[in-house]
Amino acid sequence: MNIEEWKSQLKRGSLELCVLSLLKNRPYYGYELIATLETWPIVAAKENTMYPLLRRLTKEQFLESYWEEDRESSGPRRKYYRITPLGINYLVEMTTQWSYLKVAIQEIQSYEEERK
Amino acid sequence: MSEKIDKYLLEVESNLASLSIEEKKDILEEIQSHIEEAVFSGEKEEMVLKRLGSPKSLANAFIGESMVTKKMDMKHLLKLVSFYAKTGFSGILIVTFLGVLSVSLYGLSFMCVIIGAVLSIGTAFGIQFPGGLMNIGFWSLPNILGLPILGSFGIGLHLLSKYLRRLLQEYIAGVAKKHRLILEK
Numbered sequence: 204m205n206i207e208e209w210k211s212q213l214k215r216g217s218l219e220l221c222v223l224s225l226l227k228n229r230p231y232y233g234y235e236l237i238a239t240l241e242t243w244p245i246v247a248a249k250e251n252t253m254y255p256l257l258r259r260l261t262k263e264q265f266l267e268s269y270w271e272e273d274r275e276s277s278g279p280r281r282k283y284y285r286i287t288p289l290g291i292n293y294l295v296e297m298t299t300q301w302s303y304l305k306v307a308i309q310e311i312q313s314y315e316e317e318r319k
Numbered sequence: 320m321s322e323k324i325d326k327y328l329l330e331v332e333s334n335l336a337s338l339s340i341e342e343k344k345d346i347l348e349e350i351q352s353h354i355e356e357a358v359f360s361g362e363k364e365e366m367v368l369k370r371l372g373s374p375k376s377l378a379n380a381f382i383g384e385s386m387v388t389k390k391m392d393m394k395h396l397l398k399l400v401s402f403y404a405k406t407g408f409s410g411i412l413i414v415t416f417l418g419v420l421s422v423s424l425y426g427l428s429f430m431c432v433i434i435g436a437v438l439s440i441g442t443a444f445g446i447q448f449p450g451g452l453m454n455i456g457f458w459s460l461p462n463i464l465g466l467p468i469l470g471s472f473g474i475g476l477h478l479l480s481k482y483l484r485r486l487l488q489e490y491i492a493g494v495a496k497k498h499r500l501i502l503e504k
Contacts, residue, residue: 233349234356250370251377254349255384279355282348 214246218256220301221246223286223294226266230285233257257284265290324354327368334378339499346381398501406494417487424480431473438465 221240225231231239233254241247248256260266264287271281286294328347335343350371357367371377438448442462 232352232356234353234360249372250353251372251380254346254353255380258346258381259384278359279352281356282352 210245214248215252217246217301218248218252219260220294220297222253222256222260223265223290223297226284226286227291227294230283232271232281232283234281236284260284260290265293321364323364323368324351327354327371327374330374331378334375335381337382350377395501402497402501406497410494413490414487417483417490421480421483421487424476424483428473428476428480431469431476432466435466435469435473438462438469440466 222236225236225239233250236257237248237250237253240253257266257268261268261284266284267287268282268284271283328351331350332343332347335346338346354364354367354371358364372380439462441448442465448462
């Protein structure tokens with residue numbers, strides 16, 4: 204397995220957490236989510252990952268989507284996503300598990316077996 | 320919107336054929352809004368489309384994700400089982416009954432017209448046919464009337480066969496719709 208494959212697995216596993224973490228602050232539209240995550244290349248997701256993910260999270264009722272009512276400025280209509288109470292619960296659980304994982308990996312990396 | 324984008328969206332749509340109409344519409348609207356947003360904020364059209372990937376792979380990404388969503392919990396499984404049990408039974412009866420009846424009536428309707436024509440034309444040329452066309456009490460219908468009588472009979476059968484075919488079609492469409500609803504739940 205090469206490093207790119209491993210990176211894409213990491214990305215796949217953590218994207219949900221990243222998206223929900225952003226959305227807990229305010230609603231975002233898809234393009235905005237993609238652009239924001241590009242700040243961190245390790246989690247940056249392409250359109251063909253992000254949009255299907257947003258649809259799935261919406262179907263699972265972690266997110267709600269709505270089309271922006273008539274915008275003041277010119278420009279295309281935007282479809283916003285906002286987190287639901289169910290989504291918040293899910294995010295809290297994910298965050299807990301993530302912190303366990305972080306601690307576990309740190310401990311494993313500095314683990315030295317006692318030798319007799 | 321440019322032709323290139325229109326073409327791209329059309330191609331995505333044709334690759335989403337397996338999804339429901341609402342879902343397709345939803346996905347296309349979102350992709351369109353994304354492209355417009357990107358172009359509006361100054362990106363080159365070609366670059367935006369390139370990032371989206373080929374229409375087929377983009378469509379597959381949506382289809383793949385919507386398959387994953389279909390979790391098989393117990394309630395869902397029971398629903399599916401009862402659906403197949405019910406439609407399995409009724410399907411065998413209804414589909415075979417309506418189907419066979421419709422096909423045989425269809426054939427019969429043509430035979431009626433042909434026999435009627437043979438009777439009428441034959442009688443007109445003076446050929447004697449054994450047996451009467453139809454006996455009502457002591458009066459038997461003259462063979463010369465074969466075509467009009469059997470002909471209208473044939474048309475009736477033809478219409479009946481058509482009606483049965485429509486019933487069958489509606490039944491199958493109904494079952495297909497129910498099936499889709501269960502799978503999408």
